[in-house]
Amino acid sequence: MIWHRFRIMTIAAICLMLPPFCPRGEGGDQKGASAKYVPQIEKKIQEELGSLETLYKHLHTHPELSFEEEQSAARMAKELQSLGFEVTTKVGVHGVVGVLKNGPGPTVLVRTDMDALPVTEATGLPYASKVRTRDKEGKEVGVMHACGHDMHMTCWVGTARALASLKNNWQGTLVFIAQPAEEVGGGARRMLQDGLFKRFPRPDYCLGLHCDSRLPHGHIAYAEGLLLANVDTVDITVRGKGGHGSAPHTTIDPIVLAARIILDLQTLVSRENNPADPAVVTVGSIHGGTKHNIIGAEVKLQLTVRTLKDEVRQHILEGIARIAKAAALGARAPEPIIHVDLDDYTPAVYNNPPLAKKTTTLFRELLGADKVHEIGPVMGGEDFGLYGREGVPIFFYFVGTTSPERFAQAKKDGVQLPSLHSDLYYPIPEPSIRTGVLTMTSAVLNLLEKK
Numbered sequence: 001m002i003w004h005r006f007r008i009m010t011i012a013a014i015c016l017m018l019p020p021f022c023p024r025g026e027g028g029d030q031k032g033a034s035a036k037y038v039p040q041i042e043k044k045i046q047e048e049l050g051s052l053e054t055l056y057k058h059l060h061t062h063p064e065l066s067f068e069e070e071q072s073a074a075r076m077a078k079e080l081q082s083l084g085f086e087v088t089t090k091v092g093v094h095g096v097v098g099v100l101k102n103g104p105g106p107t108v109l110v111r112t113d114m115d116a117l118p119v120t121e122a123t124g125l126p127y128a129s130k131v132r133t134r135d136k137e138g139k140e141v142g143v144m145h146a147c148g149h150d151m152h153m154t155c156w157v158g159t160a161r162a163l164a165s166l167k168n169n170w171q172g173t174l175v176f177i178a179q180p181a182e183e184v185g186g187g188a189r190r191m192l193q194d195g196l197f198k199r200f201p202r203p204d205y206c207l208g209l210h211c212d213s214r215l216p217h218g219h220i221a222y223a224e225g226l227l228l229a230n231v232d233t234v235d236i237t238v239r240g241k242g243g244h245g246s247a248p249h250t251t252i253d254p255i256v257l258a259a260r261i262i263l264d265l266q267t268l269v270s271r272e273n274n275p276a277d278p279a280v281v282t283v284g285s286i287h288g289g290t291k292h293n294i295i296g297a298e299v300k301l302q303l304t305v306r307t308l309k310d311e312v313r314q315h316i317l318e319g320i321a322r323i324a325k326a327a328a329l330g331a332r333a334p335e336p337i338i339h340v341d342l343d344d345y346t347p348a349v350y351n352n353p354p355l356a357k358k359t360t361t362l363f364r365e366l367l368g369a370d371k372v373h374e375i376g377p378v379m380g381g382e383d384f385g386l387y388g389r390e391g392v393p394i395f396f397y398f399v400g401t402t403s404p405e406r407f408a409q410a411k412k413d414g415v416q417l418p419s420l421h422s423d424l425y426y427p428i429p430e431p432s433i434r435t436g437v438l439t440m441t442s443a444v445l446n447l448l449e450k451k
Helices: 034-061 070-082 149-165 187-193 254-272 310-330 353-367 385-389 404-413 429-448
Strands: 086-091 095-102 107-113 132-134 140-142 172-179 205-216 220-222 225-228 230-239 279-288 298-307 337-340 349-351 372-374 394-402
Touching (some): 034 070, 034 353, 070 086, 070 095, 070 149, 095 149, 095 187, 107 149, 149 172, 172 187, 187 385, 205 220, 205 404, 254 279, 254 298, 298 310, 310 337, 349 394, 353 372, 353 394, 353 429, 385 394, 394 404
Parallel strands (some): 107 172, 107 205, 205 394
Antiparallel strands (some): 279 298
16 A cells, blocks of 8 residues: 555454454344355355465565566466456556456456565564565665555455355456556556456446554454545655865755755645645655765655645645745755656545445444444555546455454553554454455445345
């Protein structure tokens, strides 16, 4: 996930866990048409669990960076082919699309992402990633599934297996996609540009899930409506005039100028933006200079910008350019180069309210109302929102992946659990797989069930 830090959710009665897969209503009785298939789903999960956990550990040990997911894509394609899906590969670089038709009815798209992050793993797990590679800038980096995409792929495969085994109980069309490059925001766009909704059956609904690093397994979190933020990537090249460090008066120091810009950028949120409209401007990287006694010619800044409203997004982006140019003008420096990477832009994720209500009503029956948590919008980002911008109802939700004991201890000690993108994050495999496969399979059946 294009993510810096997931907002901590206050969930009062979360520490004492009930058996995670007892389908029940609030009174303890099973309700709802799709819930009746839970015994069959759970039986299938139990049959496949060993294989799925092995798959998860393999994927965790063999991560691939964005747009380099060749082996992961091949494995996802092979899994779908073995289940009878009609599979197309290399959709939007390494994207995989599998179609399974089962009579007349709606079309449901289920998405997983595949890419990992340039993070050196420090979990100490026996199956920890030891992969090292070079990024697009040629730097050697470690590679890790620090955002849980390995778990996403595993739950996706488990859901495909479960639905294939239950074909007598549903009708319609499944479109299972394995998407590249979610972490850099380009994967969904590439697949759409390559004809995802034109070459293949156009979905009536799109479903996706994501690991939550700070929620116990057996729990899920969601929002009806706005869930995740707009995400923009901005690069600023601050230009100056280089020279000797002993004679700064003969130069225009871009490091001083960059520092001024960084400080002034903070006023965009604190003094120009309505406090009721959340926004974040973070300078995540600053690079400039080569030696103690040299004033260089330029400094490079890398920013991430998060907004919930399109009009706020526009104001913030215009403000960044205005502040950077004004600082340069004040220092008699060359105008800075400002690049907003529209190819990496991801729009806010807006869950279709009727679809969210229909799906989470079922989740409460499956897991218990105390394990299904409605949250407000958070400033993380996800390119899953692009599918919704195409006019298709979407629903995206979070699956808890940490142990209840670890959660309770962290709460007791007043410390934060590792966030997504941390080199210390890892999901608990078996119960996380169970929750992911049970909820996603049930959600699809809830839309495709035979009448």
